[in-house]
Amino acid sequence: MSNLHYYYLIPIKLRKTYFIIFILSFYFISCSEKKKAIVQKPVKEKTIVHKKYGYVIDGLKVVTDTIANGESFGSLLNKNNISFAKVYEINEAIKDSFDVRKLRAGKQYTILYKDTIPEAFIYQQNKIDYVAINIKDSIYVKKGKKQVTVKERELSGVITSSLSNALDDQDVSIMVGLALSDIYAWSIDFFRLQKGDRFKIIYEERFINDTVYAGMGNIKAAYFQHGKQDFYAFPFVVDSTKNSFDYYDDKGKTLRKAFLKAPLKFSTRISSRYNLKRFISYYGRIKPHLGTDFPAAKGTPIISTANGTVIESTYRGGNGNFVKIRHNGTYTTQYLHMQKRKVKVGDVVKQGDVIGWIGMTGNTSGPHVCYRFWKNGKQVDPLKEKLPEAKPMDALLIPIYLKSIQDVKKQLDAIAYSQKQLDKLNEKESKPNHDISKN
Ligand SMILES: [Zn+2]
Known part of the structure; x- marks a missing residue:
């Protein structure tokens, strides 16, 4: 707590240095107290220290306890030097605004005393809402909410x-x-995270009275390094009238990626569509065509239609040279008849990355890429699939966006990885073979 307050006494220019020391101090603390490795920096702190439940508590005694089974409003007050006659008077005065029979065992209550005489009784309905019953001078009920701080x-x-x-x-x-x-x-397949992948995140946590955790707030920025590729994410409101935001990367590209219409950059011409009843004269019978054929000259680059991980890159029978990419738990795409493959199993590719070149390996009568679209393990027609919309950011907004993320991106980039975790990674890598003394 005191660490956080001192933080504001430091000139802004020195804060960064201080912050690093601050992180380090937490790291060292964490060696002895495992669960306390929290790096926190408050943004908005509006805690008014001398007030509680709307009362100035300087000079008052504040006692908080939990209502036990069988305890009532009357018994609790009576235990604290309030006569039953007075309890009756209080009940009568407030019954229209608060029914004291609603007090439940297990809930928290607080009594504010001046010396030994209660001045107010506060019933905590839940983590945030409370009812304060004023006893001293005039009797009345005040309902309120605890101060929520965002860190x-x-x-x-x-x-x-x-x-x-x-x-x-x-x-x-x-x-x-x-x-x-x-x-x-839509950017990273979380079921295929790789050892050594890493992430950073800046987000808000909400606390009641500075101490009681009340849930996660907004995410301000995130970074993921997956398969050696960078994935930044920053929230941005593109349409202020809608008051909703979406996540974009460090270039302003949406993270909610749909698939590209075609696995080729400059051509979307289709020579043969997905067709379960295609008649093939060569075979003299109906043979379903489970792919969409995009013809192009030999050597034309073939691109991945979405972000994903290469799960197959091989040569097999009629498919010839092909690459198969898993995008998430639902979708996988496959690209056939390549002249040459550019990626190998385990490679992480982004939408638009070149994965191979047009050829005519396997069963094909001309150079093209046969694009196969798998949904939950079954081949479907991508042109008929309802896929998430990926509206790019308006070109006019991009410079504004890029400016808006400048500071938070710097902050994100400056976050260090815990040495303990990096060590753990190295440990696991060097263990199987032989003992390498660490330097
Ligand atoms: Zn085909």
């Missing part, structure tokens, strides 16, 4: 086995992992 938190992680593992012992809400997989749903 910014920076977090980083290195994947050694899984995302949840990387978030482990960092005292992180499960919501952070879910939020990340949601942001990157």
